Amino acid sequence: GQQVMQIPQYQHVQEGEDFTTYCNSSTTLSNIQWYKQRPGGHPVFLIQLVKSGEVKKQKRLTFQFGEAKKNSSLHITATQTTDVGTYFCAVSGYSTLTFGKGTMLLVSP
Amino acid sequence: KAGVTQTPRYLIKTRGQQVTLSCSPISGHRSVSWYQQTPGQGLQFLFEYFSETQRNKGNFPGRFSGRQFSNSRSEMNVSTLELGDSALYLCASSPGQGARMNTEAFFGQGTRLTVV
Numbered sequence A: 001g002q003q004v005m006q007i008p009q010y011q012h013v014q015e016g017e018d019f020t021t022y023c024n025s026s027t028t029l030s031n032i033q034w035y036k037q038r039p040g041g042h043p044v045f046l047i048q049l050v051k052s053g054e055v056k057k058q059k060r061l062t063f064q065f066g067e068a069k070k071n072s073s074l075h076i077t078a079t080q081t082t083d084v085g086t087y088f089c090a091v092s093g094y095s096t097l098t099f100g101k102g103t104m105l106l107v108s109p
Numbered sequence B: 001k002a003g004v005t006q007t008p009r010y011l012i013k014t015r016g017q018q019v020t021l022s023c024s025p026i027s028g029h030r031s032v033s034w035y036q037q038t039p040g041q042g043l044q045f046l047f048e049y050f051s052e053t054q055r056n057k058g059n060f061p062g063r064f065s066g067r068q069f070s071n072s073r074s075e076m077n078v079s080t081l082e083l084g085d086s087a088l089y090l091c092a093s094s095p096g097q098g099a100r101m102n103t104e105a106f107f108g109q110g111t112r113l114t115v116v
Helices: none
Strands: A006-007 A010-014 A020-024 A032-037 A043-049 A057-060 A061-065 A073-076 A085-093 A096-099 A103-109 B005-006 B011-014 B019-024 B029-037 B043-051 B053-057 B064-068 B074-079 B087-094 B111-115
Touching: A006 A057, A020 A085, A020 A103, A032 A073, A043 A057, A043 A061, A073 A085, A096 B029, A096 B043, B005 B087, B011 B019, B019 B087, B019 B111, B029 B074, B043 B064, B043 B074, B053 B064, B074 B087
Parallel strands: A010 A103, B011 B111
Antiparallel strands: A006 A020, A020 A073, A032 A043, A032 A085, A057 A061, A061 A073, A085 A096, A085 A103, B005 B019, B019 B074, B029 B043, B029 B087, B043 B053, B064 B074, B087 B111
C-alpha cells in the first residue's frame, strides 16, 4: 500500500516561532489529509488537499500540496501553546487511510 | 449530532484473554474503520466495514477480527492477547459512500487497552 514519510518526528519551539512539518510520498497521491491529535486526545481532521499546487489557509495554519502531488506541508506561523500536539498527514486508499508517523510539536511559553 | 462513541475507554486484560471493543459511529455514517495506535508504530489500519461488509483489512494477525451490525455499530475482537497488543484502539466513522476514503474521518476517543 501507499506509504508516506513525515518529518521531523519531533520539534520543540518557543512560543511565537514558526513550525513546519512535511509529508513525502514516492507515488502520486490522489489527495492528502491532515489531522491534529492533542496529548491524550484523538485525531481531529484539519483539512484535505486534492489539487496539484493547492494552498489552503486556516488562520495561522497554511497547508500546501506539491505540484507533483507527491508531497505536502503544514506550516504554523507564530506558534501558540494551544498548537501543542501531534500532526499527522494521511493518504486515502481503498477503504483505508494510511497515516504518516506524525510530527510531535512542543511549544514552550 | 453525537460524535463517535467508543466503549470502554480503558481496559486492563491479562495475556491470553480476549477482549471486545465497541464503536458507535455518527448517525448516518455507514463506514467504520479501526486503527491501532502505539508510540513506536503510529496509527496502523486494522480494518474497515461498510454496510456490514469488511471492505479492507490491514496487516494484522487473525487474532484481530471485527464486525459491523445493521445499525452501523461495530465491534472489534482480539483473542489470545499478547503484551504487544497494548495500545490505543481508535475507531473512525465516515459517510463512506465511495470506497476511496476521500472524506473526513471522525475519530472516537479511543479505548486504551493494557495487557499485563
